[in-house]
Amino acid sequence: MDSTAISVVEWVINLVRAYAIAGLIFALLFVTFLVKRVDSGAQGWAIGFRILIIPGVVTFWPMFAVRLLRGKGHPTEKNAHRLAAKQSAGAS
Amino acid sequence: MGVAYKAVQWNRQKFVYDIILLTTVVFYLFFFEGISLHFSSDLDIKGIWIRAFGSAAFILLHVILSIGPLSRLSPKFLPLLYNRRHMGVTMFILALLHARDALAWYHDFGNLEPIVSLFVSNTHYADFIRFPFEALGGVALVILFLMAATSHDFWLTNLTAPVWKALHMGVYLAYGLLVGHVVLGALETNTHPLLTLAVGVGFVWIVGIHLITALREAQKDGAPLFGPPAQPKVDADGFVHVGSVQDIPENRAKIAVVAGERVAIFKYEGKISAISNVCQHQNGPLGEGKIVDGCITCPWHGYQYLPESGISPPPFTEKIPTFNVKLQGDQILVSAKPNLPGTPVVPAVIGQV
Ligand code: HEM
Ligand code: HEM
Ligand code: FES
Numbered sequence: 451m452d453s454t455a456i457s458v459v460e461w462v463i464n465l466v467r468a469y470a471i472a473g474l475i476f477a478l479l480f481v482t483f484l485v486k487r488v489d490s491g492a493q494g495w496a497i498g499f500r501i502l503i504i505p506g507v508v509t510f511w512p513m514f515a516v517r518l519l520r521g522k523g524h525p526t527e528k529n530a531h532r533l534a535a536k537q538s539a540g541a542s
Numbered sequence: 543m544g545v546a547y548k549a550v551q552w553n554r555q556k557f558v559y560d561i562i563l564l565t566t567v568v569f570y571l572f573f574f575e576g577i578s579l580h581f582s583s584d585l586d587i588k589g590i591w592i593r594a595f596g597s598a599a600f601i602l603l604h605v606i607l608s609i610g611p612l613s614r615l616s617p618k619f620l621p622l623l624y625n626r627r628h629m630g631v632t633m634f635i636l637a638l639l640h641a642r643d644a645l646a647w648y649h650d651f652g653n654l655e656p657i658v659s660l661f662v663s664n665t666h667y668a669d670f671i672r673f674p675f676e677a678l679g680g681v682a683l684v685i686l687f688l689m690a691a692t693s694h695d696f697w698l699t700n701l702t703a704p705v706w707k708a709l710h711m712g713v714y715l716a717y718g719l720l721v722g723h724v725v726l727g728a729l730e731t732n733t734h735p736l737l738t739l740a741v742g743v744g745f746v747w748i749v750g751i752h753l754i755t756a757l758r759e760a761q762k763d764g765a766p767l768f769g770p771p772a773q774p775k776v777d778a779d780g781f782v783h784v785g786s787v788q789d790i791p792e793n794r795a796k797i798a799v800v801a802g803e804r805v806a807i808f809k810y811e812g813k814i815s816a817i818s819n820v821c822q823h824q825n826g827p828l829g830e831g832k833i834v835d836g837c838i839t840c841p842w843h844g845y846q847y848l849p850e851s852g853i854s855p856p857p858f859t860e861k862i863p864t865f866n867v868k869l870q871g872d873q874i875l876v877s878a879k880p881n882l883p884g885t886p887v888v889p890a891v892i893g894q895v
Contacts, residue, residue: 492696503694530802535879
């Protein structure tokens with residue numbers, strides 16, 4: 451077995467682990483205190499919902515961190531009609 | 543709809559589907575164990591469960607991949623579409639159990655951690671037959687994880703439906719990787735050739751129904767399958783002819799392509815209204831829905847919108863782009879420019895000029 455390959459793989463796996471641990475800490479804070487700030491759909495305690503989104507928050511935590519820092523809520527989708535509507539509203 | 547998240551929006555129907563799903567899976571797993579032990583009693587029980595979990599996940603993936611096209615070919619399959627989410631999560635859990643057992647069985651020896659061993663114990667990355675098929679399974683598992691982790695409606699809102707859907711299209715990549723995983727794995731572990739044959743049959747089925755559905759959809763849009771869609775003719779006032787009032791049954795819609803996307807043109811109470819066909823929830827086809835209690839009701843999960851404004855009735859807050867409409871005799875004309883989401887539009891009244 452190739453020892454360089456092993457150390458590269460080990461290094462990458464440690465990197466992924468560090469990202470996930472940081473994500474888990476963020477996710478716990480996020481689901482307990484912060485989720486309401488980005489999405490008003492999170493109301494009351496809804497403990498099942500909060501637990502269910504933890505794996506995804508661990509994965510996508512930088513996206514939520516940026517949104518919270520900018521004080522923004524969730525975005526609205528962009529599609530052909532919405533873009534065209536914005537364009538013609540801006541033009542007139 | 544988009545108000546107060548819960549873990550699962552349970553209803554009786556979902557409950558029944560989940561019970562059927564879980565019983566079928568458990569029955570399959572024990573059936574697989576029984577058959578394997580019957581035919582070769584010298585097999586290790588751990589090895590049997592690796593195969594039982596792996597094959598259960600792979601079969602369920604075929605079912606999941608069939609639901610989309612089938613429910614477009616016939617509305618009879620729509621109830622399966624509503625339940626696809628729980629099927630997806632179930633199949634991810636089965637795949638995870640398979641991978642966990644396989645890692646413990648084949649890689650938990652020596653001084654390497656199992657996960658490191660997975661990627662380095664076979665480095666024939668340039669060889670076809672000896673290719674490290676387990677790495678293919680590993681990458682597929684990561685994709686399936688992303689889909690399962692983002693399965694709650696919270697993710698649709700926070701990633702937005704187009705991004706979320708793009709992520710879901712990753713399932714086809716995962717499927718391709720898994721076909722490689724299973725076929726190469728079978729070649730390497732000398733499994734029965736029947737397994738390879740079965741994978742081939744499954745592959746032809748999946749590709750086949752997707753092609754048939756794509757052809758039918760393209761026909762409906764009057765668009766060529768490849769290349770840009772035909773642009774509808776726009777008249778001097780910026781309106782597009784979309785057909786006749788007689789084409790549309792009461793409380794139903796006709797779908798036409800305007801401004802690069804489908805528009806749903808509804809007929810109800812002697813009036814005509816047009817809104818974007820794209821549901822804000824998961825981009826379901828609103829024009830294939832009905833007007834129920836005065837609201838356009840999405841055929842996929844029942845989100846509702848007022849036909850005159852494209853706004854969901856309170857307490858909901860979704861908004862869809864609307865289109866100005868007018869009538870010339872029984873001919874319907876729709877503006878080529880969409881209005882901002884939630885803009886009220888006066889419906890065209892049938893029989894009034
Ligand atoms: C777990 C939560 C999931 C939900 C809520 C969900 C639901 C959906 C919906 C509504 C779409 C878009 C429909 C369309 O464009 O036709 C979609 C796309 C898709 N999802 Fe999921 N799914 C989930 C998980 C999974 C998983 C884990 C798999 C498979 C491993 C999967 C397979 C698919 C497929 C094959 C498509 C695209 C093509 C189609 O059938 O229309 N889904 N999903
Ligand atoms: C890290 C991820 C994975 C690893 C390490 C792994 C490992 C293995 C191994 C070692 C085999 C050969 C077993 C044998 O023939 O005794 C196998 C077969 C198989 N795997 Fe995976 N796998 C992974 C992911 C997946 C996923 C995500 C799926 C499907 C959703 C899957 C489906 C299958 C199937 C259907 C077989 C053939 C089963 C049979 O021989 O009856 N695997 N896998
Ligand atoms: S797509 Fe889910 S309700 Fe329309």
